[in-house]
Amino acid sequence: MIEKVSLFLKGFGMGAANIIPGVSGGTIALITGIYERLIAALHNFDYQAVKLFFKFKFKKLYEKVDGSFLALLILGVVVSTFTLAKLMKYLLEYHETLLFAFFFGLILASIIIVMKRVKNWNVLIFFWFIVGAIAAYLITSSKSINTPDTALYIFLSGFIAIIAMILPGISGSYILLILGKYKFAIVLVSSLTSYFKNAVVGVFKGDFSKIISLFPASEIGLTIIFLVGCVLGLVIFSKLLNWLFKRYHDSTISVLAGFMLGSLNIIWPWKVIIDTYIDPRGVEKKIQENIFPTEIDQMFFYIIGYIVAGFVVVYLIEKFSYIGSKKKT
DSSP, X not given: OHHHHHHHHHHHHHHHHHHSTTOOHHHHHHHTTOHHHHHHHHHTOSHHHHHHHHTTOHHHHHHHTTXXXXXXXXXXXXXXXXXXXXXXXXXXXXXXXXXXXXXXXHHHXXXXXXXXXXXXXXXXHHHHHHHHHHHXXXXXXXXXXXXXXXXXXXXXXXXXXXXXXXXXXXXXXXXXXXXXXXXXXXXXXXXXXXXXXXXXXXXXHTOOTTTGGGSOHHHHHHHHHHHHHHHHHHHHHHHXXXXXXXXXXXXXXXXXXXXXXXXXXXXXXXXXXXXXXXXXXXXXXXXXXXOOOOSOOHHHHHHHHHHHHHHHHHHHHHHHHHHHHXXXX
16 A cells, blocks of 8 residues: 555656656656656557457556556546646746745756666766756757647647656656647646536536536547647657667666756746747746846745755655665565
């Protein structure tokens, strides 16, 4: 039971992290010790898995894809996404600085933990660490682009964003921001949440006629297209990662740690607004620039406190995961 609750909470943490632009659910998976198992499980969704499905051999399929592990993890991600979407939207709007400070400390501590998992450091491994850091910095320094809400772009947005979500250090949410689809995804999640809430209320009241009309058919179609892109991106990229882990473990881990380091610039808590603009949807957007703190005031200590809090949380997560794995052994 403890292991099941632990997996659910790790999934919950991944879902929460994926909502924040600049933070990756893959980071949470990596620091909680489930990342390689997750990639291996996703890798097992292959042709053989499809054959088992159509032969109705669901028990063998469940065992092949590590179903008990994935089910609890996905449940945690889904519950977190649907319950925290509005909260994270509020925190990003009214407490962005402190939220970024907390996750800055979290990722900073995570980099140290991940680097410990490299078995043999050498010049080549360090080179890949630098490559990962530069690549993540360039990606997270990119400006958002305006793309249409066509089926093709929605599909590609889901495909690319899900890859970023399972990569530590590169935020799927930020990729959606770059692609101009972050608001679309958040609104979609909020709409789905309201739909299911109203649907449940309708069922209990015996009013089944309005359930279908509660959610526009066009949004259902876009949701399906977006999810298909996510699923395909997840399956295809997990196979590549699984292959890299088996053949180039230390190099892969060092690149992932570099990704995390290079992504820190996007959640650097000290920022200044240099300009604003109105996007095509009529929403005011801020253009921010990172700065170094110029004065030691009350907010400075708040930010430092939240950075330390994030650092401590990761330390406690690692300690808990280590104790759990030691007892299991």
